Amino acid sequence: MKTKIRLIDDSGKRVDGRLPDELRPLRFEVGILKNADGSAYVEQGGNKIAVAVYGPREVHPRHQARPDRALLRTKYRMATFSVKDRKSPTPGRREIEISKVIREALEPALLLEKFPRTTIDVFIEVLQADGGTRCASISAASLALADAGIPMRDLVAAVAVGKADGRIILDLNHLEDQYGEGDMPIAMMPSLNAVTLLQCDGSFTLEELEKALKLARKGISTIYEKQKEALRSRYLDITKTYKVV
Amino acid sequence: MSKIEHVIPIIKQKTIRTLLEKGERLDGRKPMDYRDVRIEVGVIDSAEGSALVNLGNTLVIAGVKLNIATPFPDSPTSGALIVNAELIPLASPIFEYGPPKEEDIEISRVVDRGIRSSKLIDLEKLGIITGRRAWFVYVDLYALNHDGNLLDACMLAAVSALLTTKKPKVHVEGDEIRILDEKEPMPIENTTLSTTFAKIGEYVIVDPTYEEELAMDARLTICYDKDGRIVAIQKGGSGYFTPEEIIDLGRRGLEISRKLINKLPTPLSSNEV
Numbered sequence: 001m002k003t004k005i006r007l008i009d010d011s012g013k014r015v016d017g018r019l020p021d022e023l024r025p026l027r028f029e030v031g032i033l034k035n036a037d038g039s040a041y042v043e044q045g046g047n048k049i050a051v052a053v054y055g056p057r058e059v060h061p062r063h064q065a066r067p068d069r070a071l072l073r074t075k076y077r078m079a080t081f082s083v084k085d086r087k088s089p090t091p092g093r094r095e096i097e098i099s100k101v102i103r104e105a106l107e108p109a110l111l112l113e114k115f116p117r118t119t120i121d122v123f124i125e126v127l128q129a130d131g132g133t134r135c136a137s138i139s140a141a142s143l144a145l146a147d148a149g150i151p152m153r154d155l156v157a158a159v160a161v162g163k164a165d166g167r168i169i170l171d172l173n174h175l176e177d178q179y180g181e182g183d184m185p186i187a188m189m190p191s192l193n194a195v196t197l198l199q200c201d202g203s204f205t206l207e208e209l210e211k212a213l214k215l216a217r218k219g220i221s222t223i224y225e226k227q228k229e230a231l232r233s234r235y236l237d238i239t240k241t242y243k244v245v
Numbered sequence: 246m247s248k249i250e251h252v253i254p255i256i257k258q259k260t261i262r263t264l265l266e267k268g269e270r271l272d273g274r275k276p277m278d279y280r281d282v283r284i285e286v287g288v289i290d291s292a293e294g295s296a297l298v299n300l301g302n303t304l305v306i307a308g309v310k311l312n313i314a315t316p317f318p319d320s321p322t323s324g325a326l327i328v329n330a331e332l333i334p335l336a337s338p339i340f341e342y343g344p345p346k347e348e349d350i351e352i353s354r355v356v357d358r359g360i361r362s363s364k365l366i367d368l369e370k371l372g373i374i375t376g377r378r379a380w381f382v383y384v385d386l387y388a389l390n391h392d393g394n395l396l397d398a399c400m401l402a403a404v405s406a407l408l409t410t411k412k413p414k415v416h417v418e419g420d421e422i423r424i425l426d427e428k429e430p431m432p433i434e435n436t437t438l439s440t441t442f443a444k445i446g447e448y449v450i451v452d453p454t455y456e457e458e459l460a461m462d463a464r465l466t467i468c469y470d471k472d473g474r475i476v477a478i479q480k481g482g483s484g485y486f487t488p489e490e491i492i493d494l495g496r497r498g499l500e501i502s503r504k505l506i507n508k509l510p511t512p513l514s515s516n517e518v
Contacts, residue, residue, distance in 0.1 A: 093350045100347040107483035108463075182362075184478070194485035198465070200478035201362045206495050209475055213488045 005179050007164035020169045023219055028140065028230035030147050038148025042140035045173050046130025051140045053148040056118035070115035074103040076137055078126040098134050105138050105158065105187040105197035111151040120150060131174035132160040138187045138197065139223055146231055155227050156196055158187035159219040161212040163202060168211045170219045186216040190224045253459035261460045265448040276450040279501055282508045284401060286409040294410025298402040301454065302392035307402035308385050309410045313422060316372060316379040324371025324379040328357040330386040330399050337391035352396050355479045356403050359468035362476035363437035366407060370432035373415060378422055393454040396466050400439040408433060408512045430513040437476055438505055439468040440498040444484055449494065451501060467498040471506065
């Protein structure tokens with residue numbers, strides 16, 4: 001059961017020394033895997049997540065193919081060693097639900113109608129988990145999709161907001177997720193003002209929901225800039241390497 | 246994803262949208278009208294708690310079974326709650342038997358989250374012998390007829406069944422646990438229910454029917470506790486909501502849930518069991 005621990009000290013600092021509205025150190029890398037059509041890697045706090053995109057490619061089993069658009073399939077999985085107690089390699093209900101919400105967070109951004117009868121597969125492997133893995137996965141997956149050249153309306157950036165010691169905080173770590181009073185993962189297409197993932201548990205008033213959305217948006221715009229930076233540095237590097245004008 | 250998928254004729258989709266422009270719906274409801282809810286509790290004698298929920302033509306049954314088992318190592322003093330929803334082929338041509346699909350798992354987990362976050366049951370009070378024995382509460386949900394909004398119907402059924410569950414009393418002597426014939430109510434501390442909205446084009450409606458679900462772009466489920474606090478949210482579907490829409494729906498959902506909460510059975514008192 002949850003025991004009480006203090007998550008914000010008297011000076012207003014959190015367990016890892018951050019301010020309530022501060023993100024954890026965040027680093028994206030695009031194009032890390034040779035075989036995939038697109039790939040990305042993210043480190044956010046203690047999270048380490050790799051994402052590969054394969055497709056558009058032929059659908060197997062065939063009957064799943066859509067005549068008018070591409071199928072989007074996402075698999076979110078956690079490595080057995082990604083958490084303190086070894087996780088069973090069989091996917092649990094949590095991983096299946098998260099795979100579904102991640103797919104529904106990415107789908108609004110993709111122009112799937114451009115590739116009828118094909119599938120786009122997104123594979124997410126959490127190598128190290130430290131709270132907020134679904135959000136970090138979404139931010140990285142949207143980079144991997146961009147890297148694969150899938151036309152998109154916008155990148156999708158995500159962050160969790162939550163509540164600790166009665167205050168709304170940004171980008172929860174594992175401890176805050178476990179001992180806090182609420183967790184609210186949010187994904188957005190920032191330029192379109194569109195929320196594509198919203199979940200929550202805990203206890204929030206309407207005012208707190210409004211505050212949380214506002215704070216999430218602030219965090220998301222920072223993440224969005226880092227995503228664009230990561231894409232630029234990847235493709236600017238290529239331009240340098242291959243001397244393409 | 247279900248293997249068999251239903252599609253909605255474009256002409257019907259258009260009708261749904263044209264009606265919404267005028268603030269109307271196929272079944273005559275206004276966008277923010279909830280269908281009639283009928284709840285019957287204690288319908289299954291072999292279960293410690295049960296409820297049958299009619300939400301329009303949607304029909305869901307919940308059964309609560311109680312077992313004594315070894316508590317989880319990370320919560321040695323408390324009982325456990327396990328929610329499982331099954332969308333069986335009896336309820337709709339789109340469902341099939343087989344391993345639980347995404348939809349079943351999502352419903353189970355959102356209902357579980359609502360009950361857990363609202364602290365509807367005080368699980369600490371379900372421990373019997375620390376680290377050794379505790380009550381495990383299994384809430385199993387079956388869809389019997391699917392006409393949309395299974396999530397809200399499942400939430401109503403699960404909560405109604407729990408509020409009226411009769412738990413056997415136990416006698417503990419050292420390591421021996423004797424289950425008595427005498428019953429007592431569950432340690433109920435709160436209540437919860439969900440309101441589900443569907444976004445169709447630029448319009449938002451509450452409590453979608455199956456046809457409306459086929460036409461919808463995105464779904465938003467908000468769960469409230471008895472004090473009107475938000476205890477769970479789940480967005481579904483391949484569309485999106487703007488932050489402004491979410492805040493507006495947070496308010497509307499609260500109004501609707503305040504009316505809906507009266508439909509729930511009152512928790513059993515100790516002289517009723």
